[in-house]
Amino acid sequence: MPQALSLMEQAIARDPGYGPALAWAAYCYFALIHGNRSDDREAHRRKGVDFARRAFEVAAEDPNVLVNAAAPLAYFGEDIEAMIRLVARALTLNPSFAHGWYVSGMIKMWAGRPDDAINDIETARYLNPRARMGSALGVIGYSHFFARRFDKAVPNLLLTIQEDESYAQPYRALAACYAHMGRLDEARLTAARLRIITPVVMPDMSYLRRSEDRELLVSGLRLAIGE
Numbered sequence: 001m002p003q004a005l006s007l008m009e010q011a012i013a014r015d016p017g018y019g020p021a022l023a024w025a026a027y028c029y030f031a032l033i034h035g036n037r038s039d040d041r042e043a044h045r046r047k048g049v050d051f052a053r054r055a056f057e058v059a060a061e062d063p064n065v066l067v068n069a070a071a072p073l074a075y076f077g078e079d080i081e082a083m084i085r086l087v088a089r090a091l092t093l094n095p096s097f098a099h100g101w102y103v104s105g106m107i108k109m110w111a112g113r114p115d116d117a118i119n120d121i122e123t124a125r126y127l128n129p130r131a132r133m134g135s136a137l138g139v140i141g142y143s144h145f146f147a148r149r150f151d152k153a154v155p156n157l158l159l160t161i162q163e164d165e166s167y168a169q170p171y172r173a174l175a176a177c178y179a180h181m182g183r184l185d186e187a188r189l190t191a192a193r194l195r196i197i198t199p200v201v202m203p204d205m206s207y208l209r210r211s212e213d214r215e216l217l218v219s220g221l222r223l224a225i226g227e
Contacts, residue, residue, distance in 0.1 A: 001028055001031060001032055001037065004024070004028055005025060005028045005029070005032075008021045008024050008025040008028065009025060012025065012051075016054075017058045018058075019055050019058045019059025019062055019065040020055075020059070020062070020064055020065060020068075022051045022052070022054050022055035022058070022059075022065075022069070023051070023052065023055040023059070023064065023065040023067075023068035023069040024068055025047075025048075025051045026047075026048045026049070026050075026051035026052035026055060026068065026069055026072040026073075027048075027068040027069075027071055027072055028048075029044045029045070029047050029048030029051070029072060030048050030071060030072035030075050030076070032044055033045060033048070033075075034075060034169070034207075035167060035168065035169070036168050036198045036200050036203060045076055048072045048076060049072070049073065049076050051069075051072075052069040052070075052072045052073045053069075053073075055068070055069040056069055061093070063090035063091070063093045063094040063097050063100060064090075064097075064099075066086050066087065066089060066090035066093075066100075067087055067090045067097070067099060067100045067103045067104075068103075069086075070083040070084075070086045070087050070090075070103065070107065071083075071103050071106065071107060074107045074110060074111075074207070075110070075207045076207075077206065077207075080107065080110060080111045080209055081111070083107055084104065084107055084108060084111065087100060087103055087104045087107060088104070091104065096127055097127075098124045098125075098127040098128035098131060098133060099124070099128075099131075099133055100124075101120050101121070101123045101124035101127065102120070102121060102124040102133040102134055102136055102139075104120040105117040105118065105119070105120030105121035105123075105124065105136075105139050105143075106121075106134065106139050108120060109139050109142055109143050109146070110207050110208055110209060111209050111210075112146070112208075112209055112210035112212075112213055114142075114143035114144070114146045114147040115143070115147065117139060117140075117143045118139075118140055118143045118144070121136050121139050121140050121143075122140075124136060132163070135160055135163070135164075135167065135169070135170070137156045137157075137159045137160045137163070138156070138157065138160040138167075138169060138170050138173075140156045141153045141154075141155075141156035141157035141160055141170060141173060141174075142157075142169075142173050144156065145157075145173045145176065145177055145216070145217075146210075146213045146216065148216075150177045150180055150181050151181075153173065153174075153177050154174065154177050154178070154181075157170045157173055157174040157177065158174065161174070166197060167197075168194060168197050168198045168200070171190055171191075171193055171194035171197065172194060172201070172202075172217065172221060173217065174190050175187050175188075175190035175191045175194060175220065175221060175224035175225075176216070176217050176219075176220025176221050176223075176224060177220065178190060178224065179220040179221070179223035179224045180216075180219075180220050180223070184223065184224075187220075187223060187224035188224060188225070188226065190224065191221070191224040191225050201221060201225060202218060202221055205217065205218070
């Protein structure tokens with residue numbers, strides 16, 4: 001990710017109005033922070049927001065730009081329904097845009113619309129079944145978790161971990177899932193694996209707009225770590 005950012009910022013330095021580079025740089029900063037891989041969250045948040053807004057200014061009719069700029073702005077606290085509408089606009093311009101459907105599902109999961117999120121992710125996977133688009137199974141797993149379908153969340157989260165054992169997010173939902181299912185030994189083991197990856201068990205969850213979703217995740221994690 002740092003290498004990708006370096007290349008994007010070189011492109012922006014050469015052409016400050018190049019929308020795709022601006023949008024991808026914003027997306028990279030969001031991914032660094034969301035993956036707990038940022039060494040300066042506030043500085044990276046500011047850069048991500050700035051790049052995303054500049055991308056909208058110069059390339060508001062490009063579906064790739066709309067999608068890649070909407071995701072970081074939704075994550076960093078902009079009006080999430082407005083960002084969902086921008087992604088929907090991109091999908092109107094290009095209905096076969098698999099990455100756009102993935103981002104739509106991810107943002108809808110943050111917005112507290114788990115069933116809509118799953119439908120969009122499944123559309124993305126249908127359109128491009130061989131591509132690895134972020135953490136599609138992770139979004140499905142989290143969506144089932146927030147819908148209190150813990151038995152369906154667990155297998156998707158386990159598959160997400162198999163795809164990338166260094167990615168912290170699925171461990172959090174999996175530990176909380178096990179805890180709410182009463183499977184405390186598995187919850188504690190998952191929480192212990194999470195702590196090997198990162199000391200941050202409960203990061204900022206403000207990107208989840210529904211308070212009940214945040215509480216479900218936090219309460220499960222507290223059970224998993226024995227609080």
